[in-house]
Amino acid sequence: MTAKFRDHLGSVLLLAFVAVLWLQRDYITVFGGIFPDIVMEIMAALIVLTVVLSFTPYAAMKETEGTAKEEGKTVNWTGLAVVGVILLAWSVLLRTLGFALSGVLGFSGISWYLGGCRWEPKGIAWCVGIALAVTYLLIFVFVSLLRVPLPAGTIFG
Amino acid sequence: MFGYILLGLQHLASFENLLLVFAGTVAGMVVGALPGLTATMAVALLVPFTYAMDPIPGLVLLGAIYMGCIYGGAFSAILINTPGTPSSIGTTFDGYPMACQGRGEEAIIGATVGSAFGGLFGVVALIFLSPPLAAIALKFGPPEYFWVGVFGLTIISSLAAGSFLKGITGAAFGVLISTIGIAPIGGDVRFTFGSPAMQGGVELIVMLIGLFCIPELLTIVSRGIGKHQAVEYRRTKGVLWETVKKVLSLRKNLIRSSIIGTVIGILPGAGGNIANLVSYNEARRTSKHPEKYGTGLIDGVVATETANNAVVGGGMIPLVTLGIPGAPPDAIIYGVLLLQGLRPGPELFTARADITYTFMLALGLAAIVMVPVGIYGGRLLTRFVASLPARYLVPGIGILTIIGSYAIRNNYTDVILMLLFGVVGFGLRFLGFQAPPIVLGLILGPIMEGGLVQSYLMGQAYSSPWIALFVSPLSWVLIAMSAFSFLWPYIGPLKKMFQKPGGITPGGLE
Numbered sequence: 001m002t003a004k005f006r007d008h009l010g011s012v013l014l015l016a017f018v019a020v021l022w023l024q025r026d027y028i029t030v031f032g033g034i035f036p037d038i039v040m041e042i043m044a045a046l047i048v049l050t051v052v053l054s055f056t057p058y059a060a061m062k063e064t065e066g067t068a069k070e071e072g073k074t075v076n077w078t079g080l081a082v083v084g085v086i087l088l089a090w091s092v093l094l095r096t097l098g099f100a101l102s103g104v105l106g107f108s109g110i111s112w113y114l115g116g117c118r119w120e121p122k123g124i125a126w127c128v129g130i131a132l133a134v135t136y137l138l139i140f141v142f143v144s145l146l147r148v149p150l151p152a153g154t155i156f157g
Numbered sequence: 158m159f160g161y162i163l164l165g166l167q168h169l170a171s172f173e174n175l176l177l178v179f180a181g182t183v184a185g186m187v188v189g190a191l192p193g194l195t196a197t198m199a200v201a202l203l204v205p206f207t208y209a210m211d212p213i214p215g216l217v218l219l220g221a222i223y224m225g226c227i228y229g230g231a232f233s234a235i236l237i238n239t240p241g242t243p244s245s246i247g248t249t250f251d252g253y254p255m256a257c258q259g260r261g262e263e264a265i266i267g268a269t270v271g272s273a274f275g276g277l278f279g280v281v282a283l284i285f286l287s288p289p290l291a292a293i294a295l296k297f298g299p300p301e302y303f304w305v306g307v308f309g310l311t312i313i314s315s316l317a318a319g320s321f322l323k324g325i326t327g328a329a330f331g332v333l334i335s336t337i338g339i340a341p342i343g344g345d346v347r348f349t350f351g352s353p354a355m356q357g358g359v360e361l362i363v364m365l366i367g368l369f370c371i372p373e374l375l376t377i378v379s380r381g382i383g384k385h386q387a388v389e390y391r392r393t394k395g396v397l398w399e400t401v402k403k404v405l406s407l408r409k410n411l412i413r414s415s416i417i418g419t420v421i422g423i424l425p426g427a428g429g430n431i432a433n434l435v436s437y438n439e440a441r442r443t444s445k446h447p448e449k450y451g452t453g454l455i456d457g458v459v460a461t462e463t464a465n466n467a468v469v470g471g472g473m474i475p476l477v478t479l480g481i482p483g484a485p486p487d488a489i490i491y492g493v494l495l496l497q498g499l500r501p502g503p504e505l506f507t508a509r510a511d512i513t514y515t516f517m518l519a520l521g522l523a524a525i526v527m528v529p530v531g532i533y534g535g536r537l538l539t540r541f542v543a544s545l546p547a548r549y550l551v552p553g554i555g556i557l558t559i560i561g562s563y564a565i566r567n568n569y570t571d572v573i574l575m576l577l578f579g580v581v582g583f584g585l586r587f588l589g590f591q592a593p594p595i596v597l598g599l600i601l602g603p604i605m606e607g608g609l610v611q612s613y614l615m616g617q618a619y620s621s622p623w624i625a626l627f628v629s630p631l632s633w634v635l636i637a638m639s640a641f642s643f644l645w646p647y648i649g650p651l652k653k654m655f656q657k658p659g660g661i662t663p664g665g666l667e
Contacts (some may be wrong), residue, residue: 003321006587007589010585010590012322013588014330017330021333025347027343027347028344029345031434031610032340032344032345033341034613035609036347043326043330046325046326046329050326053322072622076379083374083375084375087371090225091559091576094559094572103559106559110551110555111552114548115548130549134553146202148202
């Protein structure tokens, strides 16, 4: 991925974000819109400037530097996707399963995946054991000591 | 005054109070090190306990927790690239690279010595300079606050690694995010997409955890090192004394950062969130080797940690003299003072001076206690984190991010938002937009909006509503400081351009 492409992709995404917020504007008073409108206009101008500059020699220079930095780096995209999905499921299930159960499942799931996804009883027991220990230690610290409530879950509580 | 100081020392020397300082500092450090738990939350959690205590032990405990908490944020900033509190955002810039190079212990020692120095400096300012410094805070009205926000944004050149333009766009993104929710003036509901859960806006901590923690977690995963350690550890003989000597030799950095922290602490609404970034910027700007900042330079860690602990004493100055809290935890301490029947103002320095000076001295003692506890505990923590394989470190960070984002408001939406910001942060990092300018925008957005809209209201008395922004001399001082800070990075390259016969090269202005 070239620096120019990154500039364009970033600009398009941020411009889309600004456009979505711009279309959401529904101010009742004049005071609510003064500041966000100015910021959106400035941001749109900056994005346009980024796109314009991406066609100049200045951008070409940056591109060479960026390409040099990227060399030799391999990204584990599958790992990213799997851990991302587990984290998302963990966050969504928090409301239903509660902190304790979702914590044990999420922790042991990521730990098992990053450990090489082996179906060995000993390895799985380690993952679940550590997940249980960490989750219940945190519940003790937050709920019992600090009196910070953690979600019990709609199923259990 | 010296009589009261001696009386305060006498009170503080009791076994009960010394134990409270020690326990409070340790507890504060632990809370501060956990992402999502802030000093404000720690102090607030203690209020019911202190209500049942006498004023002196209650305030001693609160002060120690506050000081320890601000320092504790450095641990997670250095070891897992996640600021434990917003006051340690800048510590990640050089602290984490140091940890990755196996120099985590050195970074922790640097942070400890800097924090102790800054903490003590703030307390000395609190004891000796309270009345004149408090008068400065009273001179700041809405226009000045707007310009303080603009000045804060000019430090982006230091925070934006790579492209300044992308840095300032990222900051605008952060400012825009800060406008989500109910408008501070006028009460308009903005950009909530019809969701009542969004009316409270985006919580700074949620965005902080999302933008710093999740991308780091994903980066460790993307390296495919499940069974190996994510953070390197290199045992160096004599690292303690070498680092202490090195940090103490950075006299200018220590003093400048302490002054920045104290002065920003005095300004209500600012605090450690801003002080650490401004201090980092100034350390980098005045350095002979600014290009080394961000690569694992101890000077950067010292600058941020010194400033954020100086804020503790600085923030107390307007509180004890005028009853105006300088930072959010100070507002809770203000409540505790009132609960204990202590009214901020001259009375605190006369009729109740024994309590006031004991409290101030307890803050100083907490800064001293941080050194042995922090160095010992920090080194153990460094070795522990460095010994963890990524397969346990990643879910460990994951579970802390979920607790941290949920605990702020007991809101499930915050957990989802945190994750969303994490993915956005990872994507934006990939596209060249760094997290620090975005967070800076989120911090400064409310300050700027409040200042701008209130100035607009004040300006109704003039021919143009915007004139109010330019009326006071202090506004012009801040405008000049902003212009200077903004142009500073370009002065060096411009000088070179005029010296070299070939002129400037593309990218030379970065």
